Amino acid sequence: MLGSAALFAGMALAVEQAHRLDPHLSAWVSTAVRSVVSLVVLFILVRGNPRGLLGDARPALWARGLLGAVSLLSYFAAISMVGAGEATFLMQTSAVWIVILAPLVLKESSPPLIWAAVVMSLVGVGLLMGASTGEPDLFGRVLGLCSGLAAAGAMLSVRRASRTNTPTVIVFWFSAIGTLVTLVVLGVSGATLPQAPEVWAALLTAALAATFAQLLMTSAYQVGRAPLVAAAGSSSPLMAALGAWWVFGQHPSPRAQIGM
Numbered sequence: 118m119l120g121s122a123a124l125f126a127g128m129a130l131a132v133e134q135a136h137r138l139d140p141h142l143s144a145w146v147s148t149a150v151r152s153v154v155s156l157v158v159l160f161i162l163v164r165g166n167p168r169g170l171l172g173d174a175r176p177a178l179w180a181r182g183l184l185g186a187v188s189l190l191s192y193f194a195a196i197s198m199v200g201a202g203e204a205t206f207l208m209q210t211s212a213v214w215i216v217i218l219a220p221l222v223l224k225e226s227s228p229p230l231i232w233a234a235v236v237m238s239l240v241g242v243g244l245l246m247g248a249s250t251g252e253p254d255l256f257g258r259v260l261g262l263c264s265g266l267a268a269a270g271a272m273l274s275v276r277r278a279s280r281t282n283t284p285t286v287i288v289f290w291f292s293a294i295g296t297l298v299t300l301v302v303l304g305v306s307g308a309t310l311p312q313a314p315e316v317w318a319a320l321l322t323a324a325l326a327a328t329f330a331q332l333l334m335t336s337a338y339q340v341g342r343a344p345l346v347a348a349a350g351s352s353s354p355l356m357a358a359l360g361a362w363w364v365f366g367q368h369p370s371p372r373a374q375i376g377m
Contacts, residue, residue, distance in 0.1 A: 118333070118334065118337040118341070118346050118349040118350055119349060119352060120330075120333050121330045121331075121333035121334040121337060121350070121353075122330075122349070122350055122352045122353035122356060123352075123353075123356055124326045124327070124329055124330030124333065125205075125326070125327065125330045125334075125353045125357075126205065126353050126354075126356035126357040126360055127322075127323075127326040127360070128151075128323045128324075128326040128327040128330060129196060129204065129205050129323075129357045129360075130357065130360045130361060130364055130365075131319050131320070131322040131323035131326065132147055132193055132196050132197075132319070132320075132323045133196055133197075133200060133361065133365065134319045134364075134365075135147055135311075135316050135319035135320050135323065136196065136197045137365070138313060138315055138316045138319060139311050139313060139316045142197070142311055142316065143303075143306060143308030143309075144190070144193040144194040144196070144197045145190070145299060145302050145303045145306050145308050146303065146308050146309075146310060146311065146320075147193050147197075147320055147323070148189055148190050148193045148295075148299045148302075149296070149299040149300055149303050150320045150321070150323075150324055151189070151193075151295075151320070151323060151324040151327050152186075152189070152292050152295040152296040152299050153296055153324075154321060154324030154325065154328065155288065155291075155292035155295075155296075155324060155327065155328040155331070156289070156292045156293060156296055158325070158328045159285060159288060159289050159292060159328070162285060163285065170285065170286055170289040171286070171289075173281050173282060175277075175278065175281065175282075177274045177275075177277040177278035178274075178278050178282065178286070178287065178290040179290070179294070180270065180271070180274040181271050181274035181275055181278055181287060181290060181291055182290045182291050182293065182294025182295060183294055183298070184267045184268070184270040184271035184274060185267075185268070185271040185291040185294070185295060186291075186294055186295040186298040186299065187263075187264075187267040187298075188208070188211075188263075188264045188265075188267035188268040188271055189264075189295055189299075190298070190299065190302065191260040191261070191263045191264040191267065192204060192208050192260075192261070192264035192268075194257070194260050195207065195208070195257050195258070195260040195261035195264060197257075198254045198256065198257025198260070199254050199257040199258060199261065200361060200365075200367060203258070203261065203358075204257070204261045204264075205353060205354040205357035205358065206241065206261075206354040206357075206358065206376075207258060207261025207262050207264070207265060208261055208264045208265045208268060208354075209238060209265060209350070209351055209353065209354045210238075210239070210262060210265035210266070211264075211265040211266070211268035211269040211272065211347065212235050212238060212269075212347040212348060212350060212351055213235050213238070213239060213265075213269075214265070214266055214269030214270075215269045215272055215273060215347040216231060216232065216235050216347065216348075218269065218273060219273065219342075222273050222277075223273065223276055223277070225342050227345075231345060231348050234348040234351065235347075235348060235351075238348075238351045240376070241354075241375075241376040241377060243376070244372050244373065244375050244376030271291070272338060272347065275287055275334075275335055275338045275339075276338050276339075278290075279335065279338055279339035284332050284335035284336045284339060285332065287335050288328070288331045288332055288335055291331065292328075292331075334346075334350070337349075354377075355377055358373075358377050359377070
């Protein structure tokens, strides 16, 4: 899960770089590129055999795909509005929902240490909220929180689907449904594709990092208890925030540093 967290942090930084290079870049475009590239990579991994990606087509796979698409759309939009560090912190509130819902959905209880980790993560989020150096973007932060709630549902679906499906199958369903949803949204929005090669390079980097991060994360939920894996995933926001500090010079306030 730590490897997955590092790749997700890299994805967030690459997405922010793309939006910095092209301020008019639509979040729908970056989301669509991420989904389409994931599909291509997965077909390569199964050597072009699509039947190896279908799995058992249970409702958990559909739920993972739909909720994952909602989370991805809102997360990428939040990155373009509030930056990679803060958006990733807000998306990580998914860990709280996972710990709350896991006993009901998966019959997996959480020991006190996991609850302590999640509560401290929430404290960090609370300190980070409103601590940006620029003007607050309430809508961007709401989108970040929505991405966390949708991600929690997606991760619980991963845990269910992983009982009878491989990580490659689960990521394929997420990518396939995500591609369908994002392409529809992209067509309705009328957003245009970027022209600059460096923007495409950043988007492709984000997509590749996200694909392998998804595979590692799915494997982690397959072999580990959902609350424990979710708590370990809390390292991703810290990596993203530190990366944004180092790469983009986004100097957080002392309050935000305490939250991190």
